Amino acid sequence: MSKPTPISGFPEWTPAQRMIEQFVLDRIRATFELYGFAPLETRSVEPLDQLLRKGETSKEVYLLRRLQADTDGPAGDDALGLHFDLTVPFARYVLENAGKLQFPFRRYQIQKVWRGERPQEGRYREFLQADIDIVDRDTLPAHYEAEMPLVIGDALRSLPIPPVRIQVNNRKICEGFYRGIGLTDAEAALRAVDKLDKIGPAGVTELLASTAGASEAQAKAVLSLAEISAPDASFADAVRGLGVSDPLLDEGVAELAAVVETAAAHAPGLCVADLRIARGLDYYTGTVYETQMIGYERFGSICSGGRYDNLASSGNVRFPGVGISIGVTRLLGLLFGAEALSVSRSVPTCVLVAVTAEEDRAASDAVAAALRSRGVPTEVSPSAAKFGKQIRYAERRGIPYVWFPGADGDEVKDIRSGEQVAASAGEWTPPRADLKPLVGPAGTGV
Numbered sequence: 001m002s003k004p005t006p007i008s009g010f011p012e013w014t015p016a017q018r019m020i021e022q023f024v025l026d027r028i029r030a031t032f033e034l035y036g037f038a039p040l041e042t043r044s045v046e047p048l049d050q051l052l053r054k055g056e057t058s059k060e061v062y063l064l065r066r067l068q069a070d071t072d073g074p075a076g077d078d079a080l081g082l083h084f085d086l087t088v089p090f091a092r093y094v095l096e097n098a099g100k101l102q103f104p105f106r107r108y109q110i111q112k113v114w115r116g117e118r119p120q121e122g123r124y125r126e127f128l129q130a131d132i133d134i135v136d137r138d139t140l141p142a143h144y145e146a147e148m149p150l151v152i153g154d155a156l157r158s159l160p161i162p163p164v165r166i167q168v169n170n171r172k173i174c175e176g177f178y179r180g181i182g183l184t185d186a187e188a189a190l191r192a193v194d195k196l197d198k199i200g201p202a203g204v205t206e207l208l209a210s211t212a213g214a215s216e217a218q219a220k221a222v223l224s225l226a227e228i229s230a231p232d233a234s235f236a237d238a239v240r241g242l243g244v245s246d247p248l249l250d251e252g253v254a255e256l257a258a259v260v261e262t263a264a265a266h267a268p269g270l271c272v273a274d275l276r277i278a279r280g281l282d283y284y285t286g287t288v289y290e291t292q293m294i295g296y297e298r299f300g301s302i303c304s305g306g307r308y309d310n311l312a313s314s315g316n317v318r319f320p321g322v323g324i325s326i327g328v329t330r331l332l333g334l335l336f337g338a339e340a341l342s343v344s345r346s347v348p349t350c351v352l353v354a355v356t357a358e359e360d361r362a363a364s365d366a367v368a369a370a371l372r373s374r375g376v377p378t379e380v381s382p383s384a385a386k387f388g389k390q391i392r393y394a395e396r397r398g399i400p401y402v403w404f405p406g407a408d409g410d411e412v413k414d415i416r417s418g419e420q421v422a423a424s425a426g427e428w429t430p431p432r433a434d435l436k437p438l439v440g441p442a443g444t445g446v
Contacts, residue, residue, distance in 0.1 A: 009125030016346040023439040028130050031155035032108040037132050040107040042089035045080040060116045082114040086131045091312040094319050104136040122299045122334045133323035140320040142255050145287040145307050146262035148324045153270045160440045163294045167274035170287050172252025180246035181221050187282050188212035194278040226276040233257040235273040285309040302331045344438040345398030348377045352394040353403040355384040363405050370425035400434050
């Protein structure tokens with residue numbers, strides 16, 4: 001067999017990195033549940049007509065197809081694709097289970113998705129997302145839009161990562177402003193503004209003219225709106241200063257001010273009103289979010305989402321909601337690439353029980369079982385080699401303690417300090433800092 005080669009865009013973390021990932025997921029999950037979100041996991045595949053119903057490009061969808069078709073089996077595999085985000089399967093789940101759900105329905109979903117885009121640093125074809133959504137029947141109060149940044153701020157602040165800044169805007173501001181200056185194709189204008197960081201003001205001006213029919217004066221006004229940014233509700237004065245009036249614009253300004261003020265009261269500096277944030281997807285209808293990790297801004301958003309007035313509909317019933325998604329693999333990939341995270345050891349094991357002789361292995365197994373029963377991660381030495389060799393095995397694996405069974409009593413050694421003391425498997429407990437691997441920023445000594 002030839003030596004295997006990695007497949008671009010499908011990350012495989014080392015055991016140490018996987019331990020960091022699990023730590024991150026546990027913290028995120030705990031925060032979501034503190035806010036009352038219930039767990040959900042949907043199937044990995046959806047019908048293609050559902051995956052593509054909101055206009056996503058078919059070039060990014062992976063098909064589910066058997067190598068050899070079973071002519072006598074069920075048909076339809078060719079019409080299934082792996083989901084590329086968690087919004088489409090969640091919308092389908094809400095429709096299928098609306099009669100069983102209590103609204104407003106709060107769910108979190110931590111799951112892999114697949115997207116056939118060009119891999120690059122921080123972007124993958126297979127990646128893990130952590131989503132929250134609040135969905136209601138027919139109407140959804142705007143105060144839920146102000147709650148989203150609080151949840152995400154708490155979740156990300158619980159992690160040993162650089163600080164984050166959540167940039168927020170409201171699509172009603174943009175659409176009302178465009179309407180107020182006479183632009184009739186608001187969606188085209190939004191898609192153009194969404195490319196501002198990529199193509200710059202001159203490129204957006206050209207795009208506005210070619211796709212939204214904007215005049216030079218209208219394009220200048222659109223860019224003036226996009227330049228407004230403030231860490232508080234003072235952005236509203238800047239918007240009014242542009243001299244454009246429209247009821248939808250006023251509604252959006254009031255809603256965005258509530259989001260920014262609520263976030264400032266909870267965590268000063270967490271949110272900033274940034275009116276260049278457009279989120280090009282056409283199903284957003286209210287507040288939109290993008291999140292920058294300080295020091296990694298050039299890689300774009302690590303967490304994004306927004307308000308949508310029609311997640312799904314059935315007859316005359318519609319389900320509006322607001323959601324936000326953390327790109328877990330994206331976040332970790334950037335930090336792993338910068339060697340910015342570390343774990344105190346690469347195995348969960350806290351204690352290695354030495355084996356004095358193979359015929360005494362049962363005694364070592366009994367010690368390990370006693371320690372495990374008290375929550376101490378323990379393994380038994382693979383061989384009854386000289387103690388020096390067993391200690392070196394523990395050192396190579398990063399295991400901090402070696403346990404020596406003895407006829408006259410057991411002893412445990414901290415192989416980092418060399419301290420060795422008498423111990424009983426029914427009573428001895430390692431320091432809390434050693435019980436489980438610690439995760440933290442690189443260079444902090446965890």
